[in-house]
Amino acid sequence: MAKYIVKRLIISVLTILVLCTVVFFAIKFIPGDPFSGPEYTEQMRQQLHELYGYDKPVWQQYLSYMGNLLHGDLGISVYYRGRAVVDIIAGAFPQSLDLGLRALITATVVGIGLGILAALNRKKPLDYISIIIAIIGISIPSFVVASLLQYVLAIVFPIFPVARYTSFAHTILPTIALALPTIARFSRFMRTSMLEVIDSDFVKTARSKGLKKRQIIFSHEVRNSLLPLLSILGPTTASLLMGSFVVESIFAIPGLGNYFVESINTQDYSLIMGLTIFYGVFLVTINFVIDILYGVVDPRIRLGGNKNG
């Protein structure tokens, strides 16, 4: 197990390293730079380039960036003058994390619950209701869902606050808007995998023992159906917690989502790099945790070792 963790850690570091390198050179090769707008004169541009070190060869910039990275320094933002990238992330991430966690928990509980109910009521009304929810969740884009929620539940019927993110009541609409596509995906996944388990031989064995229906559902069916879901849980968690540009914009939440779009638009080299590395580290860490969870949930999976009884 320890050997496995060390191995995974080394691979993770390598992954991040490759990610940094590719993104660094990719953004440098995009035509233009942060100071190519018409408001800059040629002289200003040159001074700014010198200030940020963009006049040096790309490989030198790369080395010095990586050097700083080792010290945890992600540089200074170009667009948001004078603000350190680390500070920007530290200021915006908590809101995104908070909203993301709420959405993740909602999506997991509702999505899995809906999937179980749909599977247990195969081809009955409840199954069809869950299909309708899934179709809505997957096919209607989140900017429509978010705007509709805001319009209907905050403006026409002022039950919830329109925007901002200050109290519990403020969190409800954005949470629903963010969670809906994931609810849809989870419920479909869960339904399929649950149906597979319901028809399996070991459930028949469980029934042949005379176990009560509820007992079979919880101790045999649900647990075994959850395994395939773990594999999509990692990327989903990362994308939810990293903030959504659309939902955060519509509900005026000062989260991370906005910066992802803005940094690309303004070719803010340091911010793009900072966010990419942050996302990358986050995703790699979560996948690592999920892999360890696999071993806990499914005894057939032994991480690294081959201790066999």
Added chain:
Amino acid sequence: MEELLQVKNLSISFHTYNGEVQAVRNTSFDLHRKEVLAIVGESGSGKSVTMQSVLKLTPCVFKSGQIIFEGKDITNYNDKQMQNIRGSQIGIIFQDAMTSLNPTMKIGKQITESILRHQKVSKAEAKTKALELLTQVGINNPEKRYHQYIHNLSGGMRQRVMIAIALACKPKLLIADEPTTALDVTIQAQIMDLLAKLKEEVGCSIVLITHDLGVVAANADRIAVMYAGKLVESGTSDQIFYHPAHPYTRGLLESIPRLDASHNTKLTYIGGTPPDALNPSPGCAFSARCKYAMRICRQQAPEDREVEPGHTCACFLMDDEAKATREKMGWEVKL
């Protein structure tokens, strides 16, 4: 009250997209206490469906018939009522223990689950019982196995665990649905010996579903032969093996390869394929493959005839009117 289980005129169908599949047609048999009854037949002959329907484990349609267990008519029991019979009164072993056991649940828990469901015992007592059961079915080091999962065990051991689960509450009837099909021959013999031993210890009856006549010969008291959803012949082992009456049974016995045959003898087999269960013909289901078939066989389904006490056969050849045909086709010579 001599009979433990009586199945009377049972007919079972499945509804599929292609129509109604008549899996079991008008089948009757009795099972005595402490008896081993073997139900023999080829794949799709309805032998598993018949026995799983006794436990109501398959979603099928009961068209007619009665199932009487211990004098009680359980034909129309609902799922709740069946839950009290499953596991405690009737246990079942399936063919493939690998897929029939829960891969993510410890072996011990899979056994105690059944004990805790049907008996009023504490968890610790249930564990003691489960360990005893594991020892009883011949698993070494039960304390260690108790905490393991099925992927840690070999095929034979898995089937032993399966047996331990089925017998956890000392049922009166054990249904063994092809218990040795997935195992290799040496393990097959061990499992059959184990079943015979446990039958004496627990005092239960066994219904052995199989297509392997070799397994049947050594272990069954009585044999019932099924073909295309119907019971075509039943009798004691000796009657079936030494005086088979139905042409299908004869065909099966002739198909067993013989060690003492010369090396260039061709293997015998029954020609043709089983009939379509979607629209069975009005006559005898076996008539299309039967080399003794007469005109009446294709028009009318034969009723059971008693060949000798305890030995019945559903075949027109048994009638006196068919004596001429029997002589012409060389039937009598074989007897």
